[in-house]
Amino acid sequence: MRADFVLTLLGGMAVVVEGQIENRFREHEFAEIIESVLPGIGAVLGAGFLAAAAITPSPKAASGPAEPAPPARASASTDAKRAWSPLTEGLTISRGLDLGNRTRALKQLQVQPAVYSQMVAVIREVLPERNAGLLICPRQWPLLAARMQQLGETTGTGTDTVARHLNRLRADTSWQEASGTALVGRLVDATLASMTTPPGAPAASRPPRTAWGV
Template structure:
């Protein structure tokens, strides 16, 4: 969807007017492109496509083509939307997704190419591993990782951790954008209890490079994070580096699991020091009872350097 486009890291597709401005699509040019779409699609379907979340990206692609090949070329590509009737088999959000897919295909393939095949998964050509978000029949969120090509040998993964500080969603979003150098449109952040609700208006086949959920906890930790990322991002920022950055940025201590013996965890302090700790947990309450060095603010924790020797 974004290949070949100059997409700002903070692109906000939730605000269409702002997104068009960020993508440098002038109102007059957007109106002209909307008219061209209405010339080849029924009015209702054209409205769904133009008003879709991906609409500004499609407009940016049409503008780029118009600048290089002329408005006539854009029209010649779009005309296939009138003959590609595959979208008629869908309804609701699936219809919008199919219209977006068909339009993207019409703009990126030669005019003589056949219609795009229907697919539940939109492939981002520059990605090896995609995190696909699907809403189930019971409104439960299901995350799946699908391998679609080899660009990096690193598997998609998840960084799960506990933080001593409760961070606001806006702070968390800003940190993740900076940490992974991701575009706004490639990031999802949501509370565990509200994920399905927040994804209600998002197409089922939308791909997020970074998918983060969080919840409040009690005990020595105030927040639990689950961050699913594509393999190429894991190459960029490893698990330990992620915890170190989070701890330093939010002046917190962070616990996560990696290769420790069963029952033990790694704890990163705000100053970057790394400890090994033992913890009791239950009913969303997490309490450290031993660590290889003192943890600031937790004087009652037993210091046991022998935890490093356990295998």
């Protein structure tokens, strides 16, 4: 990189920073006092003087009774941040979602214990034992269970509708072409596609990606 270009770049950055310093200095309540006592000091040196003297603006007097501070909002968990995907469409996601604790996650997603047991039974009927285990074991499973419960509640026919949708996994086995952890991801995607596609309708050329790691 040429030296003259570097100097030009640094010069431009210096102008920007100097402008920012000047704006902040002008906003300070003591700026005019400092410039009157120390004429010619300039904004940059004046800001340096304030910083060295640790002079901060005094708090403004309240015009009325102080309002209580709003309650601190809990930060969203990693699972809650990652959960935004086609897999969670229509679900209410708790900010503290913890998919590492399955019992807690199912409660957070409001999956009813009886419905959960029925969904697990449906999965075991539709898929061979090994594949059923691959679908139920991953962290995403509570989200899938919540979507299955949602599907059953929407149609009003419970597990019967869910089973009809999941039967697509028997007919369309393209997800089995993967292996290892990729197989689990493909199975999750195929399960979601089966639940969001009406029974009898042609399969989508590409199942929706859940954007989740296993």
